[in-house]
Amino acid sequence: MDSESNDQFKDGCGVMGIIGHPEASKMAYLGLHALQHRGQESSGIVSSDGTNFYREVAMGLVADIFTQDKLDKLHGNIAIGHNRYSTTGSSHIKNCQPILVDYALGPLAIAHNGNFVNDSILRDQLEAYGSIFHSTMDTEVMVHLIAKHNHGQLLDRIIGALHIIKGAYSIVVMDEKNLFAVRDPAGFRPLLLGKIGDAYVVASETCAFDLIEAKLVREIEPGELIHITDKGEIKSYHPFPKAKISSCVFEFVYFARPDSYIFGHHVSEIRRKLGRELARTTHVDADIVIPIPDSGMQAALGYSEESGIPFDLGLTRNHYTGRTFIEPEQSIRHFGVKLKLNPIRSVIAGKRVIVIDDSIVRGTTSRKIIKMIREAGAKEVHMRISSPPTSYPCYYGIDTPSRKELIAATHSIEEITKYITADSLQYLSIENMLNVFGENSKNFCSACFSGNYPIEFCSDTKTRQMRLFE
């Protein structure tokens, strides 16, 4: 992906839940580690021993936050966890999840991946009736709705709340004895059910199951609410009328880990097919095909296979990246990119190079990479993108720049080609992208490419002013 940092597109998080396991919080922790790519800003776990609830949230990476000491305090055989990414403005400890509160039926914890499109309206209504908010997270709205639905047990209250909220969500909820997991009717975000021994586990991607050796049971279906008790009983509810499925195609293009299985497909396989489709539709004569590591790897392999042009590694990646990097005052060309990528001259020099990436956001990074490749001696540089031009922001849980920052929203492909100084630039078309899913090709949201938003959203979504800074 073309971006100054490797997280320009930021998913709205990864979630994890587990019930019936003697080391529930440790399993949640390992699952969150496997889901780290879905959010690197903060992480948290809530657990319960059947009576008390324990919570640990902090800014930072999973492996840094959870010390032995902290995990030891997260008692009990039920736990939920969360990794978060968000925009700078609300990058505060108070916006960490899971949320843990006391309400009429006792303590309750919740974690959420996605975005409620009517969050702002609901928040105004709730405040009008006397609710107070501690954060700017839409998840807090869900908690209020559960608490306000003042009859029935937690299951009824969750269903009541779900009938009010709209948008993209894969949510896990727990009290001291029950775990709930739900996907929105359109199935925007992934959520899967697994099993380790007698314990059930839910997670945003199967890579979390692999690490803890859970077996995939099945995907939770769009619009399905699963209720698992501490006795190991599992029940499925479908509280919504059937809706058109709109799973996020960008999970395949960029977000999900290549070794995960989501929405009925292996991510790696889809990326390979996108690369083949790209080769088929955007051919150019060249000597080598190189990926931008690591995001362009599978697509580049597919491109090479289909085109017969040899795959090679022309850029090396430095994985030792710290929190902040201090730049010299004397400018270094392409500084940000150079910290992460360096061309391998012996591979590139004298060659006509096809560079494969998954997407272009602002174009600034692509421009720097292409210049670096030229300085390393490439004769020609052809850029091929394994998705269509990213022209529209996402309102369903992916943290995209605003429309005016997306180069494809304001420039023609010719202009972008010139800006990034490529000899040629081609994207995959929306149609060809969706082709790779075969009979499932109708079941995807590709709003970020097409502007066709499957669910209406409030005009002020994402514009509500952040006024509380901590």
Added chain:
Amino acid sequence: MDSESNDQFKDGCGVMGIIGHPEASKMAYLGLHALQHRGQESSGIVSSDGTNFYREVAMGLVADIFTQDKLDKLHGNIAIGHNRYSTTGSSHIKNCQPILVDYALGPLAIAHNGNFVNDSILRDQLEAYGSIFHSTMDTEVMVHLIAKHNHGQLLDRIIGALHIIKGAYSIVVMDEKNLFAVRDPAGFRPLLLGKIGDAYVVASETCAFDLIEAKLVREIEPGELIHITDKGEIKSYHPFPKAKISSCVFEFVYFARPDSYIFGHHVSEIRRKLGRELARTTHVDADIVIPIPDSGMQAALGYSEESGIPFDLGLTRNHYTGRTFIEPEQSIRHFGVKLKLNPIRSVIAGKRVIVIDDSIVRGTTSRKIIKMIREAGAKEVHMRISSPPTSYPCYYGIDTPSRKELIAATHSIEEITKYITADSLQYLSIENMLNVFGENSKNFCSACFSGNYPIEFCSDTKTRQMRLFE
């Protein structure tokens, strides 16, 4: 005070507010530093620049928490601050004050010294109507009541909330342009109004004014609500019917700083008088009068003056105390006390010693100190306490041990004398203690000595179970 640590009796906090000052948060920080003795567990400041709100709270001491960096982020000319002490169970970051939330009229911050006696009932009611709670602080109840009072401006809502809560409170509330300060009708906790240039300031004790060179304007009266705007307008309201005044006498006995002026008296002067009264009513022949530093200082001076027995310093205090102290496995006698106090043999040896302290909690510390004094060569050790036996817990904002832990609740003075191994032990009587206030002697709560609680409290006050651990 007789206690293992120097904070066995822990006040329910110190509060501070300031409006109209270009360095509002810095002034709040200095004020909190001066009020540090009222709470050493956590500290926090919220400020506003008229649009946004900034909050910084953390566990620890004021001087450690607020770095230049953090103070620089607390913009604006209005701020409130809070120091807190609390029992171990709820000693969590989530229980730090001031609380900052969003409600129907926008952001709101609040800090509180005291205790609502109907907190538990209100919490149940609020939850029944769908409220969610993030903490176990009664202050959060106040915020809900303000938010739920769904008409009128903030002033009206505060008054509405105050009509519902009962108990001891000195509260400061702010929005982006207004500062409110209120004392409960019985005036349990101190709160004073001061001025620096054109800025108004409120604080729990005048020592906060001294450090920042604010001039004392007057005490806020019991039952008075003061509203100060960012234009410098100040208005006083008395929203309650006149009630019997019950200011906390223990503020004079132990909590307040000796250099403060509260409830119409200089603390140092009252302590001196308590010492004189003690000498007058509990005479014993002896060679020297020594205080337990620092709490018994003024009373010992008064005792010496009245009795003519020379004052001396027989115990030295080590002020370098860290967070936790590692004890050797081989036991050291009186270890905890020794870290803080050491007898000065040249003062004590061969003498008949009167030891003055402000109170005895469990008796364990007194016992250790008396043994230390004997080992330093004292011929006789007579203990004199400048207050009556502490036999009842406080429900109005002071964090006392439960009744069964208070030695005076379960043992006669003879038994305590024997337990602490004193040659004699005498307390001040309630009557003689109150005498020192002259005509004001009726205006005090001495429930911790007498068991006469001026305000009814819910049976489960302080027993509500803490189930959320963070």
Added chain:
Amino acid sequence: MDSESNDQFKDGCGVMGIIGHPEASKMAYLGLHALQHRGQESSGIVSSDGTNFYREVAMGLVADIFTQDKLDKLHGNIAIGHNRYSTTGSSHIKNCQPILVDYALGPLAIAHNGNFVNDSILRDQLEAYGSIFHSTMDTEVMVHLIAKHNHGQLLDRIIGALHIIKGAYSIVVMDEKNLFAVRDPAGFRPLLLGKIGDAYVVASETCAFDLIEAKLVREIEPGELIHITDKGEIKSYHPFPKAKISSCVFEFVYFARPDSYIFGHHVSEIRRKLGRELARTTHVDADIVIPIPDSGMQAALGYSEESGIPFDLGLTRNHYTGRTFIEPEQSIRHFGVKLKLNPIRSVIAGKRVIVIDDSIVRGTTSRKIIKMIREAGAKEVHMRISSPPTSYPCYYGIDTPSRKELIAATHSIEEITKYITADSLQYLSIENMLNVFGENSKNFCSACFSGNYPIEFCSDTKTRQMRLFE
């Protein structure tokens, strides 16, 4: 490489020096970041402004250690830096480099990559004459020898010291106005000279030049001592008689970054050729060739090219690795490996797989990886190693396990094949490995494969007991 952690073979460090640059310490910091792979245990920089010397060393990664604050204190236009890895026993702050001391001519700083084989003897002699040692680093011996050589200027003293020490070393030395860089006569470790504007820079690998945009001038020759003054004068000395060159072949096999150029070759190109040679000499029928990422990448590409068997990515790597990882009590199979690698089932299932790695140390990791690959559905797993069996420890600056821990030292290839559960295992022969260097093939040390040590070493090298723990 087969190892539980990714640093089982640990280089004896990376060094960096710069003179004549207004942001000398910032350039050293960036260079050290690029050289991070050569040592992740500690890092340090010394700089001088011509009068005073500034030093910052700490345990940890470059990007974590050097904050803006710390870099700002490293004044001056001359600096040297160092990354270190070492065995656990001496992993202490006192063993961090560069060393900075005061001696007869004033302050002096030094950093070293390599190992003195007569360190132990020299240390005993120096102590016998009254020297004291603060660390167990052989670098400290060098400092003593410079200080003891009590006539002449620093240049003479360095030459004097070099005539006494034996072994592998690439050393940088600085005082307030001079930078010295030297390679041992056999040229074991790399060291190169570059230029940015008027400033000279030396570094262990060219990747450090790339990041700071320095141009490669040339390699410093084996046995060459370069002296650069703050006036930009540069002089070359050859204080030793010509010796047989024995550059470390393992730098190409594993240590150096693929984008670096050392010992007259591009690392990436050599690795590619090793892969081709491996394919040529160890053919097996299979469906795909997959690398262990990232160390086997280039060799796998070469193997694929030569064999015609398609290259693929069958293992994904999780780069979010924290300091320590907390393992569940319930054992997870291949836990350590799983944190880092996960097979991509859709690539592997049903295939005959050739797995390429650069080397096998203990065999435990290879065993786990092969099991993981089988569990992901591989029909056959053939392991191919792009170097000969690693059977002998290195005494020239690479931190290898002892001989008995090296599986190839104690087991036949058949036994190893069985242990790691491969269907077949083959290594590259020493002869074929050296072939790839063409006419330079005689100029390499391959002692870790052959046991032919080009320089004698003291019997107790590496056995001197560490008795000081900090």
Added chain:
Amino acid sequence: MDSESNDQFKDGCGVMGIIGHPEASKMAYLGLHALQHRGQESSGIVSSDGTNFYREVAMGLVADIFTQDKLDKLHGNIAIGHNRYSTTGSSHIKNCQPILVDYALGPLAIAHNGNFVNDSILRDQLEAYGSIFHSTMDTEVMVHLIAKHNHGQLLDRIIGALHIIKGAYSIVVMDEKNLFAVRDPAGFRPLLLGKIGDAYVVASETCAFDLIEAKLVREIEPGELIHITDKGEIKSYHPFPKAKISSCVFEFVYFARPDSYIFGHHVSEIRRKLGRELARTTHVDADIVIPIPDSGMQAALGYSEESGIPFDLGLTRNHYTGRTFIEPEQSIRHFGVKLKLNPIRSVIAGKRVIVIDDSIVRGTTSRKIIKMIREAGAKEVHMRISSPPTSYPCYYGIDTPSRKELIAATHSIEEITKYITADSLQYLSIENMLNVFGENSKNFCSACFSGNYPIEFCSDTKTRQMRLFE
């Protein structure tokens, strides 16, 4: 003491040693805690289990540095410890003690309180012969001298080194089985021998013994070297010719804890006598005598006793002092002092006040305090100092400002009186000060008052340039 901070005069450290105790490092830690007032900049402990040596040093306070974790690593039944204060320039981790090095006979640790007056000359000589220095501490010179004395056992080498160094020193040295403790022939600094069970302990003051319940055996004599083995054998050596005793009188005036016993006297008793002598010789009519807490306490009590003028507490001290304090931009009068001291108006108002302090350094603090006292309503303020004017810097281990910063060095008493705005100011004369020691009055160094330095010092002592910054 009159100073901006409470550590303007800074002792050259506190030392502690223990041998034969199963919890040696814990005892050292507690002893250092009791000696915290002798140095608050850094602290360290070295221990040995008979084979290995363990060291932990850090900047900061004892109670903050030594966690359970760190103490657990300091194995063995022999340990030495050190608290340090020093000037800003050399306030670096590398200057922390104890020093631990390897030399010809193995590891060796050393800690030192005092100052070598020929440090600079010895350092030059040692460097001329090839020694290297890692720090600017004179203690490092001692280590070199021990190592260079290349025959005999450690005892012989220590004696050899002591014959070369000159100045003030109380030193503890340990190897894995022996503890050595030595005082310089003039006995400048205190050092005492104690016993806990079978273990021997040495410390700078008896307050360290009190906390760990060691019994005082005796003072180590001036010029005495004690050698204690791990078998509990103790031997005494007097390697020097008898010299005139010059114990530091300032230990009594200010540094030592009032509950300590040193140089044959109880500190508290001497301070009391200084106060009496002061009253006898500097009478003035007044209503109350108040101390600057805590340094003027005992002298004020003595003054009150002798004069019959009542003792009172007119200033309260805030003990919650953090590392750094952030001052508002709008100046607050007497800010620094106000953070620590606040007048008690009810005590002072309308009174003629005698203020007692132990010394005046720059006069700035006294000036601020007197102004505060006047603002609190005092009618007259008479300052009385329980020592003579401090006019000369100390070269024997106390960290005094340079001569030109000492107000008494450049101003007459009349000028100082005016500067500090006192109604009158009087000091104790040197003769009267020494009178209180009775027959011992000749055995003290009062160079800081008289300028009569009992031992010659190199002209450049304390002027050697610090060039290494870490």
